[in-house]
Amino acid sequence: MEEYLNINRNVFKRLRRLAAFLARNFFRLQIDGLENVPKVGPFIISPVHRSNVDFFLTSTLSDLQVCFMAKDSLWKNKTLGKFLNKMGTFGVSRGKPDRESLKTSEWVLNQKDVLVVFPEGTRQQGDRVEDIFEGAAFLSIKCQAPIVPVGIAGSELAMPKGSKIIKPVKINIVVGEPISPPKIESGERVKRSMISSFTNDIQRELQNVYDKSREKRKERLGLPD
DSSP, rough: OOHTTTTOOOHHHHHHHHHHHHHHHHHOOOOHHHHHHHHSOOOOOOOOOOSSSSHHHHSSSSSOOEEEEGGGGGGGGGHHHHHHHHTTTEEETEEEEEEEHHHHHHHHHHHTTTOOOOOOOOOOSSOOOOOSHHHHHHHHHHOOEEEEEEEEEHHHSSSSOOOOOOOOOOEEEEOOOOOEEEEEEEEOOOHHHHHHHHHHHHHHHHHHHHHHHHHHHHHTTTTOO
């Protein structure tokens, strides 16, 4: 699996430092709750998803190796695909079960790295976190890796869905406290009822941090409620 991803951890670290510098200066990024990000893995970062810049922003939240799922169509460009693999990004097929991506996700977490999973799937619009996919909950329970919910406010204005231009708007992030998954024994089957219940917990906490991030941004800009 390491050979499949061909991760270059040193290059990733350098690019992450560059991403953090750009985020602070271009988006004037403000992060609340950064102390909630665990210092050691494995854990899953689960952000709201309103813009493609969310990938860029969440890569700066941890000093550990951060791996992403991304739509498999990006690998149609072989050069881009090789680069993404080196950065720890791997493809996932949308709209259907993808056992290979789940297998890769489990490998990442078993390596005690960080996995970013957008529970909403594709980019969404609006202030509400609607029904989310169960993949994050399943992986969290299966690998006993906590979920770190992340609210991002302003990214939809920096790069709206369909836009190819990135605007220098202020962005606020709120990182919630890690959510521990239900305990299971090694080799124990993950029950459907357990996944469903934990997914609801994740959705509730994701809405909470998203609301807080939007409130922080409004306060910062002096906007009315």
